[in-house]
Amino acid sequence: MPPDPARERLSRERVLTAAVAFADTHGLDAVSMRRLAADLDVVPMALYKHVSDKEALLDGMADLALAELGPLVDQDDWRATVRARILAARELLLRHRWLRRVLETRPRQTPTMLAYLDSLIAVFRRSGFSDALTHHVMHALGSRAWGFTQELFDDPNPAPPPSPEQLIQLSQAFPHVAAMAGVAGHVDESVVGRGCDDQFEFEFALDLILDGIAERQSAGWEPPVR
Amino acid sequence: MPPDPARERLSRERVLTAAVAFADTHGLDAVSMRRLAADLDVVPMALYKHVSDKEALLDGMADLALAELGPLVDQDDWRATVRARILAARELLLRHRWLRRVLETRPRQTPTMLAYLDSLIAVFRRSGFSDALTHHVMHALGSRAWGFTQELFDDPNPAPPPSPEQLIQLSQAFPHVAAMAGVAGHVDESVVGRGCDDQFEFEFALDLILDGIAERQSAGWEPPVR
DNA sequence: ACGCTAAGGTGTACGCCGTACGCCGTCAAG
DNA sequence: CTTGACGGCGTACGGCGTACACCTTAGCGT
DSSP states (O other): OOOOOOOOOOOOHHHHHHHHHHHHHGGGGGGOHHHHHTTTTOOOOOGGTTTSSSSHHHHHHHHHHHHHHOOOOOOSOOOOOOHHHHHHHHHHHHHHHHHHHHTTTTTOOHHHHHHHHHHHHHHHHHOOOOOOHHHHHHHHHHGGGGGOOOOSSOOSOOOOOOOOHHHHHHHHHSSSHHHHTTTSSOTTTTTTTTTHHHHHHHHHHHHHHHHHHHHHHHHHOOOOOH | OOOTSSSSOHHHHHHHHHHHHHHHHHHHGGHHHHHHHHHHTTTTTGGTTTSSSHHHHHHHHHHHHHHTTEEEOOSSSHHHOOOOOOHHHHHHHHTTTHHHHHHHHOOOOOHHHHHHHHHHHHHHHHHOOHHHHHHHHHHHGGGGGGTOOOSSOOOOOOOOOOHHHHHHHHHHHHHHHHHHHSSSTTTTTTTTSOOOOOHHHHHHHHHHHHHHHHHHHHHTOOOOOO
């Protein structure tokens, strides 16, 4: 019996793009070698001819997704450049919601990662930041430079909205959380910590940090003597 | 044959403390129901009489560890209070290195979590922060409020230090990373992004953010009209 | 003292996972 | 036409979480 001629052969690239698509639609937890193989209409072990193991698969997926980011484009000044770059990274992370978790458990020193960092660092250095300040500034941006922060309130698997009486109980037990969330008088409006504009929060924090950076740089910040 | 009388019975508490200790010494990945059971000298299924499943086990571990943090103690002003609180949380996270990863994949709305947030939010509100500003400020602190950030450079499983010739290659490919890391002239001093004082970086970023917060609050920050 | 009941530890078994290893069909280069 | 490498296949192993039925034990009311 001849093999189905319509089935084109596997390749590392085909495996990785399929994996990315699979993760995009079914979530990271659904990605297993067996299921991915089934998705490609192939036996599990066939994948191992193209990726050495599952870790390598995830590495490849991350690299592939990160590549969508393209080269850095300069804006009017360092601030605009950095801001745009980080917001672009955030968009990418929102497109591939599995990517954050993958990056978090991955070695940082892959070429793609380093290239990304290098391009950001270059912006600061070209703008006259000292190496020391640049260093701390990159740390301060932390994971925000990757377009994400572990938000305080965003829940990996959100609970069902609490019932009204639960809400009342909650707002008694944690009055400040409740007040801050604007749940005080009108209960039916928003759940605890939900209903807030994540994009706004991200930019608020980003600008907070960029302001601090600008302030230290223009004040000629120097490292403590230690 | 009588059962070993020295073996005291299991309890939820005994299971959880054993799990925490096990994770502390063997790492999170080593924690499996089977291994934990073996550690407690018991058959795997025995655990299920005390925790409903592995997720619940992790929940319990996180709660137990977080409980070490104790109640918030007020300092001179909101800034000192928040700073001390967050640095204490960071210490906790360093004591239980598995905790960060557990928190990252956990629902945020457990009582312990909410209580912790509530106590922090209370500080801001008592100091006259508007609810809106408090809200954004908590977001801006992001995971830093839990005592951790996904650092840009700290590697979940760090690679072996590169060889000298690799280092040269690296510093050519990523000149800005290299320069920032101070690898420029003297190669043997520090690896890329390593050899920096994590505690200092954490506090630098924290103070950057606290400065920004203080600035916005004293300027009477108000939410945009949208 | 007795037997009931519920709580807690046990044993077996199932379906999933990643992946080592050996086989075999296909196809291009010699 | 031969040969060898490449790529897909089949089988198998050990580990995981956990459903379910069973048995032991402890504590209780009578």
